Amino acid sequence: MPKLTIEDLKKIKDEYKATLALREGGNRAKITVHMGTCGIAAGARKVMEALLDEMTKNNITDIIVTTSGCAGLCSREPMATVEVVNEAPVKYCYLNGEKVRKVFREHLIGGKVVEEYALVVGSETAY
Numbered sequence: 752m753p754k755l756t757i758e759d760l761k762k763i764k765d766e767y768k769a770t771l772a773l774r775e776g777g778n779r780a781k782i783t784v785h786m787g788t789c790g791i792a793a794g795a796r797k798v799m800e801a802l803l804d805e806m807t808k809n810n811i812t813d814i815i816v817t818t819s820g821c822a823g824l825c826s827r828e829p830m831a832t833v834e835v836v837n838e839a840p841v842k843y844c845y846l847n848g849e850k851v852r853k854v855f856r857e858h859l860i861g862g863k864v865v866e867e868y869a870l871v872v873g874s875e876t877a878y
Contacts, residue, residue, distance in 0.1 A: 779813040780835045780859055785828065787821025793828035794847060801848035802831075805855045814859060827870060833858050839873035 782802065786795045802816060822830050827844035831851060834840045841864050843854055850868055857865050864872065 778815065778836070780833065781815040781817060782834070782855075782859065783817050783819050783832045785820070785822040785830045785832070786818045787825075787828075789821055789825035790828040790830065793825075795829040797848050798829045798831060798846045798851045801851050802855060805852055809860070811859075824870070830870070835859070835862075841872050842870045843868045844870040 784795055784799045784802065806814065806816065824830065829846045830842060830844045831846055832840050832842045833854065854865050854868060857863050
């Protein structure tokens with residue numbers, strides 16, 4: 752492995768700070784990517800990468816991105832929960848990079864639940 756230069760270290764630091772800033776964003780909404788062992792095995796890392804990419808491309812700073820462990824529905828992974836202020840949370844299942852990008856655009860930006868990927872709204876309502 753080649754030695755890292757000062758420029759390499761600065762680039763790594765800037766990338767880390769940008770990712771950290773996204774995760775600590777504002778408070779209009781929060782999206783939690785469920786990253787227990789089952790979620791990671793099903794592809795949750797790709798979901799997280801796509802989500803952070805969309806936030807960076809759209810310069811979004813008022814949405815918090817976070818992770819959690821298993822949501823208890825391993826067979827439905829990868830999953831993410833979207834919580835918008837003053838609205839019931841929505842749990843999305845069977846996600847991948849393309850699907851989470853659609854959830855980002857339509858739900859987090861557009862305000863419309865993506866019913867085709869939604870598992871539940873609130874705690875008891877199912878689509």
